[in-house]
Amino acid sequence: MQTTPAATEHDPNPADICSAPPRRHPRPDGQDSYTISEVVAFTGLTAHTLRWYERIGLMPHIDRSHTGQRRYSNRDLGFLDFVTKLRLTGMPVADMVRYAELVREGDHTFGERQELLESTRRDVLTRIAELRDTLAVLDRKISFYADGVREYEREHAGC
Amino acid sequence: MQTTPAATEHDPNPADICSAPPRRHPRPDGQDSYTISEVVAFTGLTAHTLRWYERIGLMPHIDRSHTGQRRYSNRDLGFLDFVTKLRLTGMPVADMVRYAELVREGDHTFGERQELLESTRRDVLTRIAELRDTLAVLDRKISFYADGVREYEREHAGC
DNA sequence: TATGGCCTTGGAGTGCACTCCAAGCAAGCG
DNA sequence: CGCTTGCTTGGAGTGCACTCCAAGGCCATA
Known part of the structure; x- marks a missing residue:
């Protein structure tokens, strides 16, 4: 419970909700494989949301470690940044999924x-x-x- | 069924949904009492939404005709325009209600x-x-x- | 006087975008 | 070995902002 709070599955402390925007860590260079909690720290999205994005087909299938855990690539992070920007425009998720499908096609x-x-x-x-x-x-x-x-x-x- | 479609309670024709924004009629001058369907035509909001705004306390209690029907004043329309603008900013309805309460206080x-x-x-x-x-x-x-x-x-x- | 159109109400339903849950697996540490 | 931590899954739940429904009242026109 004393470890970095941003890396857990749970809500941010409710008291913080208005005081600070979800600070985004810079992503370290020279690496191309990140756990879901690292991606949470980079993007400000929750792990729930990241998995949900994959389920609905907004993200492509993410690489897995030998134990089945997600390993995000820099490319995945790039796509997430883009998606986050589109989200800010009010674009419905369904439309973003459509775009993602087109990319895959x-x-x-x-x-x-x-x-x-x-x-x-x-x-x-x-x-x-x-x-x-x-x-x-x-x-x-x-x-x-x-x-x-x-x-x-x-x-x-x-x- | 051949009368002005914008004045009914029902959905706009689904075929129109993408082709045109809900065109707003100008409001006539020299009048200070409008039915709900007139307000629908002016604002592009649905009658459902207008009644709902009143129920949740976003609008003050609207004047009624002797038969109990709503009669909106120019001031009400002004407030609705303002609210519509605030809505575009992504402001939660609850916050707009808070503002409306402050005005009434x-x-x-x-x-x-x-x-x-x-x-x-x-x-x-x-x-x-x-x-x-x-x-x-x-x-x-x-x-x-x-x-x-x-x-x-x-x-x-x-x- | 009967039909159609517009209006009323409280409460229930919808769609979106998450958000959470329970159960369980794998790795690291004392 | 047991404990903790982090991750996995499908499915259920939540909150917001509408959106609709059923039942009924009023009133102008045919």
């Missing part, structure tokens, strides 16, 4: 993959625009608060 | 509301930064595809 899916990435790119641009919009609204509201104008009057003004 | 919650808005603002900035990051990754990947470089080689390159 080989070169003849090139066009489809490119399309998928480009449509994702458009979505990201849209989301950024929406967020900017929201930011403008927030800034306006915040400046009203700073000026001491009542919420009531703001609401009433028709926006 | 009156002027002495000014400070807390301002803080909440400012922390939301920081979150939005963070999300925009993440999305930009993701955009850069996508652009890199897309340009590799455009150059005909194999996915395999990209993955292998260590990113």
Whole structure:
């Protein structure tokens, strides 16, 4: 119980949940085989989630040690980084699985993959625009608060 | 069944689901009382969702007609627009309810509301930064595809 | 006056993305 | 040898944000 808490299967301490983002360890060089708990430390994902990603076909079948334990390669970690980025865009997991399938199907899916990435790119641009919009609204509201104008009057003004 | 489809309780035609965003009607001027189906047309939310927002205390109690039907005011619509923007930021509904409660509690919650808005603002900035990051990754990947470089080689390159 | 359309309610159901559980195996250590 | 630690599995459970249902009220038009 005194060992590195980040390496266990359990929840992070609830008290930490708001105070710190899941700090990601840098991955060591010159190695191409990581246990699941190392990957947990690198990516901030839980071991549950990593196994689940494999079950649903988002990850390819991960290499195993002679005792059957997962050994992630640098390539797997690269793919995980990519997946994590896509997740931030709000892309559904099912779509990411679709992309992963295309990768596994080989070169003849090139066009489809490119399309998928480009449509994702458009979505990201849209989301950024929406967020900017929201930011403008927030800034306006915040400046009203700073000026001491009542919420009531703001609401009433028709926006 | 031949009347305006947007005004019914049912799903939009599944065939339309990808083709068009829920187009929002402009709200007519000089009026301060709208039925739930009008609000559906203005906001793109479903009637279910509107009633649910009220049940959980996200919306204040909406005015009723003499027959007990909801009549939304322009102020309610303004609040709904704001809520819709907050939703886009990924803010949990529970937090929005908290904000709504603060508004209802009156002027002495000014400070807390301002803080909440400012922390939301920081979150939005963070999300925009993440999305930009993701955009850069996508652009890199897309340009590799455009150059005909194999996915395999990209993955292998260590990113 | 009867039909259709829009509205009401509480409660139950859905889909997504995890998240956890119980049972069990393998390795390292005293 | 026994204990602890870390890992394995399939399947069940959780939390969020809706989403739908059944039963019924009101009211305008045919």
